[in-house]
Amino acid sequence: MPLMIFSVLLASLALILTLLCTTYYRLNFTSLPPGPRGSFFAGVKSQLPNSEPWKTYAAWGARFGGPLLSFRVYNRLTIVLNSHTAVHELLERRAAIYSGRPVSWMFHVICGRGSAVFNTSANDRHKIYRRMLQRGLNSQAVKEYWPILEDEVDVLIRGLGETPDRFESHIRRQPLVLNLSQVAFGYSISDGDDSFISIAEESSKISGWALAPGRWLVDYFPILRFIPAWVPLAHFKRQGAEWGAMLNSMSEVPHNWVKSQMAAGNHIPSFTSRLLKPGMTKDEEDIVKWCAGGLYTGASDTTFSATISFLMLMALHPSVQNRTQQEIDSIIGRAPRMTDVHRLPYLLTILKEVMRYAPVANLALPHQATEDDTYTGYRIPAGSTMVANVWAILHDPELYPDPFVFDPERFIRPRHSYLLQQPDPSAYIWGFGRRKCPGAIYDLSQMLNLPWDVRYPIRRAGAAAEHGVHPLPL
Numbered sequence: 216m217p218l219m220i221f222s223v224l225l226a227s228l229a230l231i232l233t234l235l236c237t238t239y240y241r242l243n244f245t246s247l248p249p250g251p252r253g254s255f256f257a258g259v260k261s262q263l264p265n266s267e268p269w270k271t272y273a274a275w276g277a278r279f280g281g282p283l284l285s286f287r288v289y290n291r292l293t294i295v296l297n298s299h300t301a302v303h304e305l306l307e308r309r310a311a312i313y314s315g316r317p318v319s320w321m322f323h324v325i326c327g328r329g330s331a332v333f334n335t336s337a338n339d340r341h342k343i344y345r346r347m348l349q350r351g352l353n354s355q356a357v358k359e360y361w362p363i364l365e366d367e368v369d370v371l372i373r374g375l376g377e378t379p380d381r382f383e384s385h386i387r388r389q390p391l392v393l394n395l396s397q398v399a400f401g402y403s404i405s406d407g408d409d410s411f412i413s414i415a416e417e418s419s420k421i422s423g424w425a426l427a428p429g430r431w432l433v434d435y436f437p438i439l440r441f442i443p444a445w446v447p448l449a450h451f452k453r454q455g456a457e458w459g460a461m462l463n464s465m466s467e468v469p470h471n472w473v474k475s476q477m478a479a480g481n482h483i484p485s486f487t488s489r490l491l492k493p494g495m496t497k498d499e500e501d502i503v504k505w506c507a508g509g510l511y512t513g514a515s516d517t518t519f520s521a522t523i524s525f526l527m528l529m530a531l532h533p534s535v536q537n538r539t540q541q542e543i544d545s546i547i548g549r550a551p552r553m554t555d556v557h558r559l560p561y562l563l564t565i566l567k568e569v570m571r572y573a574p575v576a577n578l579a580l581p582h583q584a585t586e587d588d589t590y591t592g593y594r595i596p597a598g599s600t601m602v603a604n605v606w607a608i609l610h611d612p613e614l615y616p617d618p619f620v621f622d623p624e625r626f627i628r629p630r631h632s633y634l635l636q637q638p639d640p641s642a643y644i645w646g647f648g649r650r651k652c653p654g655a656i657y658d659l660s661q662m663l664n665l666p667w668d669v670r671y672p673i674r675r676a677g678a679a680a681e682h683g684v685h686p687l688p689l
């Protein structure tokens with residue numbers, strides 16, 4: 216008996232020692248990826264740039280070497296992936312442990328936006344969101360929106376022709392009308408000053424302020440969220456509550472509008488009306504609301520930015536425009552429709568090059584590592600914020616020679632050419648793993664619909680550029 220107790224004690228001791236040694240080894244002999252270390256308390260907070268952080272991360276990556284870069288702001292560790300191999304291995308192949316979202320205590324908790332598709336952690340609810348979005352945005356479903364897409368371009372052209380000085384608002388109207396109103400809610404926006412547009416713009420601004428990195432101490436010391444709002448220094452609590460109430464009522468407006476239309480029996484079929492069912496629980500209805508909100512939020516700024524980049528690059532490269540026109544004239548011989556697009560290979564390469572040259576989401580959206588991991592000998596602790604530097608990858612001269620030259624030809628080199636064909640940027644621009652953009656097919660359809668119909672304003676802008684006038688009023 217004593218021998219048995221002794222053996223059990225010995226085995227337990229061995230187990231404890233092994234655990235201690237493993238932990239000690241992991242903490243000490245595998246190190247964090249290199250990067251700037253900053254001050255003891257705030258880390259690199261004061262070194263973070265106010266704009267274009269992707270360029271700073273790329274420069275830090277080059278300075279410190281290696282596929283990963285790490286830095287700390289207060290107590291939060293960020294790991295930047297500057298290489299396509301690291302992105303592929305971690306965010307795609309190991310997606311099961313890299314698909315979380317870092318919590319922004321200010322935005323997700325104090326402003327109450329944690330249940331949005333973008334913000335929720337990779338849990339069962341997120342899976343339900345993704346299934347619902349997939350149903351509404353797969354290639355078959357997207358075909359149903361083609362007539363709306365085609366009609367909308369006519370409105371855009373008319374607007375650009377009649378009031379070119381309101382260029383930006385015409386382009387902004389396009390994704391808003393399509394996604395917010397027609398597709399998500401069956402709502403038709405009357406003009407550029409519609410209240411739905413103001414709501415959308417306001418909510419995008421608030422989200423930007425509430426999510427600004429390094430701005431809110433509560434994001435780094437979440438215990439601060441328990442400070443009562445009346446305490447003089449708790450300005451963030453009062454501000455967050457005010458923004459939260461505004462954001463909440465803004466997402467309620469379109470949702471309640473659909474419900475009232477349905478009750479009156481005169482609604483236009485939409486993503487929301489198709490999913491709302493009588494007798495739904497509050498939570499089920501909330502899921503529909505957040506998904507429709509995701510459609511709108513995902514589509515507005517992204518599509519706007521891609522459209523502006525496309526127009527500007529076309530205006531600056533008249534030879535590319537002319538070649539597109541020749542392709543359309545020789546292959547289709549009339550204004551093409553959505554079904555013709557895949558017969559226009561040059562047009563498709565232009566879109567690839569626009570997305571590569573001026574990516575919309577230069578850093579995609581941050582993911583979170585949900586378990587401890589290692590990569591190329593570096594330690595990645597659970598809870599790290601993982602940032603894919605999409606801009607650095609799409610401007611990596613090893614993947615894309617002369618990366619700062621706008622050259623659609625790079626994607627159509629003949630197979631036998633001594634120059635390798637360059638990777639399709641679609642592998643990076645839509646994000647990664649279980650978080651990849653569910654609106655990719657939809658957005659491509661929308662973008663593919665643009666080029667021929669906007670060629671008139673593009674031509675005018677191009678001609679102006681040749682005479683030294685700024686090509687577009689940006």
Ligand code: HEM
Nearest residue numbers: 333509513514517521575576579580645646647650652654
């Ligand atoms: C040029 C257009 C667009 C670009 C470049 C783009 C890019 C992205 C990127 C980079 C992400 C983050 C992926 C990640 O975390 O790894 C994302 C997420 C998302 N996008 Fe898009 N997007 C575009 C248009 C759209 C459209 C048109 C919709 C809806 C109709 C949409 C809906 C969403 C949603 C709901 C998410 C959140 C996914 C999640 O967290 O699970 N996006 N998008």
